[in-house]
Structure formats: structure tokens, C-alpha cells
Amino acid sequence: MRRVVLGAGVAGSLLLGAPLANAATDRWVADDLTTFVRSGPTDGYRIVGTVEAGQPVELLEVQNDYSKIRTASGDVVWIPSADLQDTQxxxxxxxxxxxxxxxxxxxxxxxxxxxxxxxxxxxxxxxxxxxxxxxxxxxxxxxxxxxxxxxxxxxxxETKLDTKKQDLLMRYFMYGGGVAGVGLLVGLIVPHLPRRKKKRHGFL
The missing domain is CATH 1.20.5 (Single alpha-helices involved in coiled-coils or other helix-helix interfaces)
Incomplete structure (x- = not known):
């Protein structure tokens, strides 16, 4: 017997009370409770086991409030349609x-x-x-x-150059002054120097 913890209810799109005309459809056992499976489509049929919550099954047929499914192990049983869901x-x-x-x-x-x-x-x-x-x-x-x-x-x-310029200018002035002074002195002295007397040449 297989155990299952089943979840949300089955989608309302399941056709109750009418067998499926098409091929088997994938369904999953709900996640939030344990469900028993029976040998037939009513509560009057005996319980033959349980299925695991979330287990994938094949939906073969729907009658009244029950769905006929094939489990992963190949067993064909009936489960309340409300305990199936069409999403994984x-x-x-x-x-x-x-x-x-x-x-x-x-x-x-x-x-x-x-x-x-x-x-x-x-x-x-x-x-x-x-x-x-x-x-x-x-x-x-x-x-x-x-x-x-x-x-x-x-x-x-620049400072040194200015100093040298000043020194050169001073030297120039001093040299020029010296030259002028010497010239003046010479000019004053020369006139007072004794002149040599010229000899007169006589005739014998």
C-alpha cells in the first residue's frame, strides 16, 4: 500500500460522472493529505491502498466523484477526484x-x-x-x-652687476677727475717754468 500527503483540490475542469473519451491524461496526487484508493468508483468499494503525495498518475476515466488512475507502478485504482490536481x-x-x-x-x-x-x-x-x-x-x-x-x-x-656698474662708474669718474686734475696742474705749472735763452750768433 502506498502512502501520500495530498495538497490542493483538483481543478474544476474534471468531468464528473462521465468517462474520458480521450487517451490517458497526466495528473498529480495533491500534496496536503493522505488519500486511499479503492477498487471502484464509489465509497462502497474496498480500499486497496494509498498513493504518495505529489505522485504523478495517469487519469483514465472519471465517474461521479471518483477518477480512475494508473499509478507509477502500473496499478489501476480509483481515487477521489478532489484529491487530484492538473499541475505538477x-x-x-x-x-x-x-x-x-x-x-x-x-x-x-x-x-x-x-x-x-x-x-x-x-x-x-x-x-x-x-x-x-x-x-x-x-x-x-x-x-x-x-x-x-x-x-x-x-x-x-643682478645685485652684483649693479654693484660692479657702480664701482666701474666711480672708477671712471675718479680716473676722469684725476686726468682733469693733472691736466689743470700741468696747465698751471708749464707757463711758470723758466725758458731757455737763445744764443745770438755774432760775426767776427
Missing amino acids: SVNARVPELSARVKELTAKLDGINEEWETRVEDMKTGLETRQARIEELEQASNSQSAELAQARSKMQDM
Whole structure:
């Protein structure tokens, strides 16, 4: 005998009291309660077993409130139509859902790893740029210091040049003054120097 925990009620599309004209249709035993199966389509027939909740079965025929089904093991029995559903049971979908969860988890892990890699690359890039900026700032500071030093040297040279110009000008004035003084002195002295007397030549 098979046991089952059955769930939601069967869909209202089942035709009660009339045999199915078409081929067997897939159905699933409901998930929320255990149901007994009988040997005939009424409560008066004896119970011949149970079926597992969520078990897939083939619907062969419907009479009154019962459905004739073929179980996975091949047994043909009758079950209350309300204990069947036309959608796959939760139990039957668990492996599929678990596989889907694993697939999505793997994708999420991949996305997470990819994102972490991108973030790490961005951090590395930012650190590289920051280092370059600091290097340029240091170079700029060094160049600024060299420029300031060069300007200071230029000012010193300009100061020295001005001093030399002044010294040269003073020397020029002093030299010119000396020359003028000597010339004046010569001009004053020369007229007062004794002149040599000329000899007169007589005739014998």
C-alpha cells in the first residue's frame, strides 16, 4: 500500500460522472493529505491502498466523484477526484527547483566574483592614478623650488652687476677727475717754468 500527503483540490475542469473519451491524461496526487484508493468508483468499494503525495498518475476515466488512475507502478485504482490536481505537485518540483536554485546561486557567485574583480581593478587603477598625481605634485614642488632658487641666484647676480656698474662708474669718474686734475696742474705749472735763452750768433 502506498502512502501520500495530498495538497490542493483538483481543478474544476474534471468531468464528473462521465468517462474520458480521450487517451490517458497526466495528473498529480495533491500534496496536503493522505488519500486511499479503492477498487471502484464509489465509497462502497474496498480500499486497496494509498498513493504518495505529489505522485504523478495517469487519469483514465472519471465517474461521479471518483477518477480512475494508473499509478507509477502500473496499478489501476480509483481515487477521489478532489484529491487530484492538473499541475505538477510541489514535491515533484522540488528537484527542479533545487537545481534552479543551484544554478542561480552559481550565477550569483559568478557575478559576485566578477564584481569583486572589477572593484579590485578599479581600486588598483585609482591607486595608480593617485600615485601618479603625488609623483607629479612632488615633481612640481621640486621644479618650483628649483625655479625659486634660480630666481634667487638671478637676483643676486643682478645685485652684483649693479654693484660692479657702480664701482666701474666711480672708477671712471675718479680716473676722469684725476686726468682733469693733472691736466689743470700741468696747465698751471708749464707757463711758470723758466725758458731757455737763445744764443745770438755774432760775426767776427
